[in-house]
Amino acid sequence: MPVITKIAVQKKNQSRYNIFLDHVYAFAVDEDILIKYQLTKGKELSEQDLTRVQHEDEIRKAYHSAIQFLSYRMRSALEIRAHLQKKEWPDSIIDVVLQELTIQKYIDDLEFAKAYVRTYANSGKKGPLVLRRELANKGVPEIKINEALAEYNKxxxxxxxxxxxxxxxxxxxxxxxxxxxxxxxxxxxxxxxxxxxxxxxxxxxxxxKDESLEWETLKAEAEKMKRRYKKYTGYEYRRRMQQALFRKGFTIELINRFMDEDAEEG
Structure with a gap:
């Protein structure tokens, strides 16, 4: 069986150690794995030992990746799964990581949903229907969404x-x-x-708006329309002006008032 002949701490990451078997670099492990499996110089490792150690170290690496992802803000379980999948971790490892994060309370979809609702409801930027859709897209179960939204009363x-x-x-x-x-x-x-x-x-x-303000608003809009339809005359000009101003939301009474006054001035 291969024997550990050297253990060296990594220069860029002091919590990870390079393991040399029979004087040749073999793999690296997290400090927790080093301690758990009592990896020391002179220890023999069977194929089963190597498989177990390296598999568990993969879990630790994925775990640390998830923790770093969580350091920016709270995340739902689905968001963390998607993040780890992008890093190409297999589902078997992701499942273990998510279970550990849940046990340690790093993942709590209900608390995540409540925090999400509080954040966007307090800012007044999103109503309950958008919040519900976004939380569902993040994988939060409906029952937890309902509980979180209950805090955002009518x-x-x-x-x-x-x-x-x-x-x-x-x-x-x-x-x-x-x-x-x-x-x-x-x-x-x-x-x-x-x-x-x-x-x-x-x-x-x-x-x-009171009538005087609405009238001033119409006149300002009508002046723009006059330039647009100046090539028309008579009935065609009046019809196009009326239609354009009506589409802008003005009443037919105010429109006709403007058209009549404008005709008199012209």
Whole structure:
């Protein structure tokens, strides 16, 4: 049987050791493996010993890779599995690593889901429907998703939707009231807020305009349209202007008022 003739600590990683068998480098092991199997100079190793030691060292390397991946933020079990698969670790080793991480509480899909919901709900950037979809994509079981989302109650969802809506409304003052309302509802929907939350939030969002402000908004938009349709005259010009302004969300009453006043000035 081969004999350990030299053990040398690695220069770049002091927790790993190079093992030499019969004066030839054979493999490297983690410090924990070195101690567990009492690998010392002069010890003989059978083929079975070599297989066991090297297999367990592969597990330790995969484990350390997972720990490093976890050092940036919490991860779901599925995310860690995908990470290790990209590193080309076999499933047999990944299963052992995930089991050990779970025992040590490094992996807890419920706590991960709760932290994920708290992070994005507190920022107000994602509604419950988006959070549910993203957590499902990360492999979190539905029962744990439901428990995590229970902390994101309807009152907070409405408050977050109102805050997002008011921010959007302030950035899009040039839109007509009707168009702004439509875009607000669409934006909140894409953020993951359900219809009943959006409906409740709209009452608290400052998107409505008084007639004078809506009129000024229409005039600014109409001036752009006039340049676009200046090659048309008469009925065709009026029709195209009316259609374009209506698509922008202005009422037919305000549109006709502008067209009549503009015709008088012309």
């Amino acid at each position: 009152e907070k969802q409405v408050a977050d939707a109102i805050r997002l809506g008011n921010k959007y409304a302030a950035q899009n003052k040039k839109l007509s009231e009707r168009m702004l309302k439509q875009k607000l509802e669409y934006t909140l929907s894409t953020k993951g807020f359900p219809p009943e939350i959006i409906l409740a939030a709209m009452d608290g969002i400052n998107y409505e």
